Each structure stands twice: as C-alpha cells, then as structure tokens.
Amino acid sequence: MTRLLYRCLLRLHPPAFRRQFEEEMLWIFDEALDTCGAASLFSDASVSLVRQWLLRSGLWMWVVAGIAGIIPLIIAFGSFLPWDRPMGR
Numbered sequence: 205m206t207r208l209l210y211r212c213l214l215r216l217h218p219p220a221f222r223r224q225f226e227e228e229m230l231w232i233f234d235e236a237l238d239t240c241g242a243a244s245l246f247s248d249a250s251v252s253l254v255r256q257w258l259l260r261s262g263l264w265m266w267v268v269a270g271i272a273g274i275i276p277l278i279i280a281f282g283s284f285l286p287w288d289r290p291m292g293r
Contacts, residue, residue, distance in 0.1 A: 206242045207233065213249045221256045 210233050214226050233245055258264045 210246065210249060213253065216253055218256050218260045
C-alpha cells in the first residue's frame with residue numbers, strides 16, 4: 205500500500221524527471237523503507253515534487269516576482285499593518 209502511494213506521488217513529478225529518475229526512486233524506496241521509514245521517504249519525495257515543478261516549469265520566476273512586488277508595498281505601507289499599531293489605538 206505504501207509503495208502504491210509513493211508511486212502516485214512520483215507520478216505527480218514532471219514527465220522528464222519521471223523518465224529519468226522514477227525507477228531509481230522506487231528502488232531506493234524499496235531498499236530504504238525498513239531503515240528510514242515511510243514518513244522520511246514521503247517527505248523527501250514531496251520536497252522533490254515541489255522543487256521540480258518550481259524549477260522546471262519556470263514557476264519560480266512568478267514566485268520571486270510576487271515576493272519582489274510585495275516587499276515595496278510592505279515598506280511603503282508598513283505603518284498601516286495591524287501589528288505595527290499599539291493595542292490602544
């Protein structure tokens with residue numbers, strides 16, 4: 205059952221990554237399940253999933269642009285943020 209869930213998690217990776225690394229990741233899963241535990245292997249695959257989609261899809265540029273767009277707003281309108289005001293005002 206855990207291998208099936210792990211395989212489903214691998215299927216969410218980008219196709220190019222899957223073609224190159226899916227079999228190796230499944231082999232590592234089978235070998236390391238008893239020593240590392242399923243939770244650490246699932247967390248590693250989840251981090252890999254996010255990293256691969258961000259880096260390979262170019263989505264990281266949108267994330268960086270969003271953060272870069274918010275920073276000037278926070279600097280310019282920082283006094284309007286609720287945590288900058290004293291509780292009595």
